Amino acid sequence: KNQVEQSPQSLIILEGKNCTLQCNYTVSPFSNLRWYKQDTGRGPVSLTIMTFSENTKSNGRYTATLDADTKQSSLHITASQLSDSASYICVVPYFSGGYNKLIFGAGTRLAVHP
Amino acid sequence: EPEVTQTPSHQVTQMGQEVILRCVPISNHLYFYWYRQILGQKVEFLVSFYNNEISEKSEIFDDQFSVERPDGSNFTLKIRSTKLEDSAMYFCASSVSGGMETQYFGPGTRLLVL
Numbered sequence: 510k511n512q513v514e515q516s517p518q519s520l521i522i523l524e525g526k527n528c529t530l531q532c533n534y535t536v537s538p539f540s541n542l543r544w545y546k547q548d549t550g551r552g553p554v555s556l557t558i559m560t561f562s563e564n565t566k567s568n569g570r571y572t573a574t575l576d577a578d579t580k581q582s583s584l585h586i587t588a589s590q591l592s593d594s595a596s597y598i599c600v601v602p603y604f605s606g607g608y609n610k611l612i613f614g615a616g617t618r619l620a621v622h623p
Numbered sequence: 624e625p626e627v628t629q630t631p632s633h634q635v636t637q638m639g640q641e642v643i644l645r646c647v648p649i650s651n652h653l654y655f656y657w658y659r660q661i662l663g664q665k666v667e668f669l670v671s672f673y674n675n676e677i678s679e680k681s682e683i684f685d686d687q688f689s690v691e692r693p694d695g696s697n698f699t700l701k702i703r704s705t706k707l708e709d710s711a712m713y714f715c716a717s718s719v720s721g722g723m724e725t726q727y728f729g730p731g732t733r734l735l736v737l
Contacts, residue, residue: 543725552627552714552728553666598666610668610679611658611726 511536513614532582532599543600627729644700646715656716
């Protein structure tokens with residue numbers, strides 16, 4: 510079954526600290542993995558897209574890694590800011606009939622405290 | 624920067640009533656999507672739409688749901704006879720193409736069925 514699992518479910522860190530969020534997927538065939546940031550009551554916003562050939566990709570203070578062999582990805586946030594408080598969602602497209610639909614993980618809810 | 628817009632932001636309706644949720648995708652995008660997120664749960668794919676027809680739909684998208692692009696800018700989701708369990712946040716998204724292109728999400732419409 511095509512699934513995306515994330516851990517931890519929630520995380521509290523202090524401003525300025527680093528954190529790492531995990532994603533495991535079983536979607537097959539695999540072509541890419543996406544990390545989204547979702548503020549409360551808002552739509553998801555894309556942070557990064559990683560293809561199966563990419564191991565690491567950075568977007569400012571966000572660094573995503575991908576291990577296509579173990580089907581794991583991580584999102585590392587450095588020097589956290591209060592505005593990083595949000596849900597971070599791992600998403601893997603599932604291609605069917607030539608079109609993609611996105612399979613969403615449940616997300617990690619991050620709270621950054623001063 | 625172009626963005627996906629949705630109206631209304633909130634809608635309250637009585638069970639059994641019809642509702643129409645509206646979306647204006649980004650102007651040069653060709654693929655359109657609807658997702659929903661029940662409070663506290665994952666975002667779920669509902670339907671994708673391209674070239675004036677449904678390209679894929681999930682098992683959630685039953686006969687109560689329909690989508691339409693009535694003109695060159697709007698994309699609508701109609702729920703014919705709402706049920707209590709239709710209460711959720713509904714997100715519209717659009718992308719340039721249906722492959723690896725990023726899907727851009729709107730801010731969502733929060734639907735409450737009483």
